[in-house]
Amino acid sequence: MRALILRRLATALPTLAAILILSFLLMRLAPGGPFDGERPLDPQTRAALTSAYGLDQPLPVQVTRYVGRILHGDFGPSLVYRDFTVTDLVAQGLPVSLMLGGLAMLLAFAIGLSVGLAAAAHVGSRLDRVLMLAMTLLTALPTFVTGPLLVLLFALGLGWLPVSGLESPRHLILPVIALALPVAGAIAKLARAGLADVLAQDHIRTARARGLSDFRVLFVHALRPALVPVASYAGPAAAGLLTGAVVIETVFALPGLGRYFVQGALNRDYPLVLAVVTLYAALIILFNFFADLLYGWLDPRARG
Numbered sequence: 001m002r003a004l005i006l007r008r009l010a011t012a013l014p015t016l017a018a019i020l021i022l023s024f025l026l027m028r029l030a031p032g033g034p035f036d037g038e039r040p041l042d043p044q045t046r047a048a049l050t051s052a053y054g055l056d057q058p059l060p061v062q063v064t065r066y067v068g069r070i071l072h073g074d075f076g077p078s079l080v081y082r083d084f085t086v087t088d089l090v091a092q093g094l095p096v097s098l099m100l101g102g103l104a105m106l107l108a109f110a111i112g113l114s115v116g117l118a119a120a121a122h123v124g125s126r127l128d129r130v131l132m133l134a135m136t137l138l139t140a141l142p143t144f145v146t147g148p149l150l151v152l153l154f155a156l157g158l159g160w161l162p163v164s165g166l167e168s169p170r171h172l173i174l175p176v177i178a179l180a181l182p183v184a185g186a187i188a189k190l191a192r193a194g195l196a197d198v199l200a201q202d203h204i205r206t207a208r209a210r211g212l213s214d215f216r217v218l219f220v221h222a223l224r225p226a227l228v229p230v231a232s233y234a235g236p237a238a239a240g241l242l243t244g245a246v247v248i249e250t251v252f253a254l255p256g257l258g259r260y261f262v263q264g265a266l267n268r269d270y271p272l273v274l275a276v277v278t279l280y281a282a283l284i285i286l287f288n289f290f291a292d293l294l295y296g297w298l299d300p301r302a303r304g
Contacts, residue, residue: 012285019281020070020274024063027270066271070278076271080264086271089260090279096166096256097249101241103172104179108237111184113230116191123196132192138185143244147178147251164253175252179244183237190229235288242280 057065069076075086112135119131138146154174155163162171249258257276264272 012289016278016281016285017067020067020278021063023274023277024066024270025059027268027273028059028062066274075275075278078264078269078272080267080269080272086275089272090257090275093255093257093260094279096254097242097245097258100172100175100179100248100254100256101238101245103176104183104241104245105238107176107180108183108187108241111180112187113191115184115188116195119188119192120195128192132189135185135188138181139189140185141182143178143182144247144251146181147175147248150174150178151251166254171252171254175248175254178251179241179248182244183240186233186237187230190233191227194227194229234290235284238287239284242283 066076073087075090078084078086078089081089115131115135119128122128151163151174154161161174162168165171245256246258246261248254249256250262253259257279260272261276263269264276
């Protein structure tokens with residue numbers, strides 16, 4: 001396990017640095033700028049603002065300064081939200097995004113594993129086919145489709161839940177469900193396939209021949225090796241929830257990082273966009289690291 005941890009750490013930091021530098025260069029090379037508004041600025045004012053924010057320096061100098069600030073935990077000033085630093089905006093939005101993603105992850109695993117276990121316990125039956133068809137449909141529907149559909153049905157149609165905002169825990173129900181459903185479908189299919197394969201192996205038949213109960217066979221002998229495909233998907237699933245949260249936060253008007261990312265991209269707020277990209281990349285790398293540890297615990301062959 002120690003060798004696995006060292007290998008993952010050896011690749012995590014260079015990957016994060018490459019993402020940071022590449023994102024910085026792409027933002028600078030993109031057309032437009034933070035001071036291109038509806039009312040154009042006069043050349044003197046534009047030059048003063050460009051110099052004040054260091055945008056008139058060569059790209060290598062800008063990259064070096066930005067990386068140095070990041071290492072000290074400073075994301076720099078926002079070019080659009082003049083009364084806030086980027087660190088202030090991140091401190092406001094990050095807890096909302098983490099709460100949304102965490103709840104969606106828990107719900108996705110609860111639904112996916114439950115459906116996958118039920119389908120694997122009845123392989124080839126009508127229940128198995130119906131459940132897998134439903135999970136395939138959930139996987140195929142993107143969040144920007146399921147989100148508005150849930151709003152039309154439960155908020156505007158039935159009036160059971162609020163449409164947008166974050167004034168109470170009830171405001172999180174629809175966003176969490178919309179974000180979790182596609183991931184739950186993929187987890188259910190992986191859990192069903194892994195468990196059905198394990199249940200057909202010789203040691204499971206031996207356990208049943210010894211008179212062990214179906215519950216003990218399923219949860220003691222079959223579940224752990226069957227979860228290996230699910231564990232390998234946990235990292236990409238967390239990445240999908242983070243990137244999908246950008247759309248969901250915009251659809252439901254949640255004050256998370258997704259809203260700041262969209263507004264920052266539209267307004268060419270370089271420090272804000274780069275801060276969100278850096279945080280998302282760091283979280284994705286961290287989630288993949290934990291997923292690798294879980295994979296190594298479930299499958300000892302992956303530790304070497």
